[in-house]
Amino acid sequence: MTPNLHITSQQIRIFEAVARNLSYTKAAEELGLSQPAVSIQMKRLEENNDVKFIEVIGKKLYLTRPGERMLKSCQRILDELHDLNGHIKSAQQKIEGELKIAVVTPAKYFMPYILKAFLNRYPDVRPAITVINRRRILDELKQNQYDLSIMGRVPEELKLDSFPFFQNELVVAAPAKHRLSKEKRIPIAEIATERFLMREKGSGIRMSVEDRFAENGIIIEPYMELGSTESIKQAVMAGLGISVLPKQAIRIEAKHGHLDILDVEGFPVIRDWYVAKMKDKNLHPAAQAFVDFLNSIDIERLLAMSDTR
Structure with a gap:
């Protein structure tokens, strides 16, 4: 072959099919092309490289010596491309590598149990979990810092x-x-007079709580604002006041009598936990596997099985 061979990947496939079949017609059928299209590409290949790869004697096609060498090279290239494609697909399908998830602070009370079950199924995944407040999650999602957010x-x-x-x-x-622990159907207005502990403004829980009280014409003035669900829980157990908290965050303490859940009209407030990603973000296999896992498990049952303390 001549130096500086000018050839496209499409011409490699066409030449290999023609040379292997020694037929333009069979090559065209195999590749799903028209016979004229195959003939044109073969002609361009030879003209661009100023070499004859195929000669026609009578009505039969024969490979020239450069053609025989070209066939071996093309077959080797196509084999390597096939192996590379298989390797890439295999790597894409393997569930492994880092998984970056941002979690708002109240979700930390159930996410470790979900992650443990997920890693039992996919042990080669390396989760990197960042627990931060909602406002920071929104800022960092815009900067593509995470695969997923909860x-x-x-x-x-x-x-x-x-x-x-x-x-x-x-x-x-x-x-x-x-004093209200044993009461039933406590009016929401009655607890509004209690010393209320609340998260900072902008917290998702605070917005949900304020919405529920607003539905009843009540505006809550917090006795104290604290920056995390954990600090509020500890403050409630210390007797500093009452609060609205995720049931998952206090299930152990309520089970063992360290605090009480009051029976208040309009409660519990039911909201959903969401897993989210930026709309244009492509999920790698580990992230997609985690989304699929969340869709497939019974989280209530998982938490009940985990609460053995």
Whole structure:
């Protein structure tokens, strides 16, 4: 063959089919092309490289010596491309590598149990979990910092693909043996007079709580604002006041009598937990596997099985 061979990948496939079959017609049928298209490409290939790869004697096609060498090279190239394609597909299908997830703080009370079950199925995945407040998640999602995010409210201003995977029950939590602990159907107006502990403004839980009270014509003035669900839970157990908290966040403490869940009209407030990603983001296999996993498991049952403390 001449130096600086000018050839396209399409011409490699066409030449290999023609040379192997020694027929333009069979090559065209095999490749799903018209016979004239095959003939034109073969002619261009020879003209561009100033060499004859195929000669016609009588009505039969024969390979020239450069053609024989060309056939071997083309077959080797196509074999390598086939192997490469298989390797890439295999790598894409293998569930492994880093999985970056941003989680709003209340979700940390159930996400570890979900991750443990997920990693039992996909042990080669390396999760990198960032627990932050909702406002920071929204900022960093815009900067493509995470594969997925777990949140209670999906902002309309961001272009997100999301779906609900778990119900979030917001309940009224009080110190153990609170004066209202044994009461039934407590009017919502009555608890509004209690010292209320709340998350900071912008928190998804706070917005849900304020919405529920607003539906009843009540505006809540917080006695104290705290920056995390955990700090509020500890403050409630210390007797500083009452609060509305995710049931998942206090299930262990309620089970062992460290705080009480009050029976209040209009509660629990039922909201959904969502898994979300930016609309144009392509999920790698580990991230897609995690989304599929959330769709397939019974999280309530998983948490019940985990609560053995």
